[in-house]
Amino acid sequence: MRDRDERLLRTLCRLHEERGGEDIEVAVVYGAGHVAAIVHGLCHRYGYRPRSAEWLTVASL
Structure with a gap:
């Protein structure tokens, strides 16, 4: 996993830990090559x- 992907994943994991109990929508603006x-x-x-x-x-x- 590239550094940029890892930083995004860490941020999403933190969001999961802090707000995982809430019904929220999250938008990620990233290139399609990073999605997998x-x-x-x-x-x-x-x-x-x-x-x-x-x-x-x-x-x-």
Whole structure:
């Protein structure tokens, strides 16, 4: 896992620990190439499973 992916995963884990009991929505603005590492990390650490997603283009370079 790349450093950038690991930093995001740590942040999402902290969010899970601090707000996991609340019914909240979280948006992650990241490139699609990073999603697999994050999904794998959340599945492995917390048993999360993807349920839905919405892909948006926020910038075209």
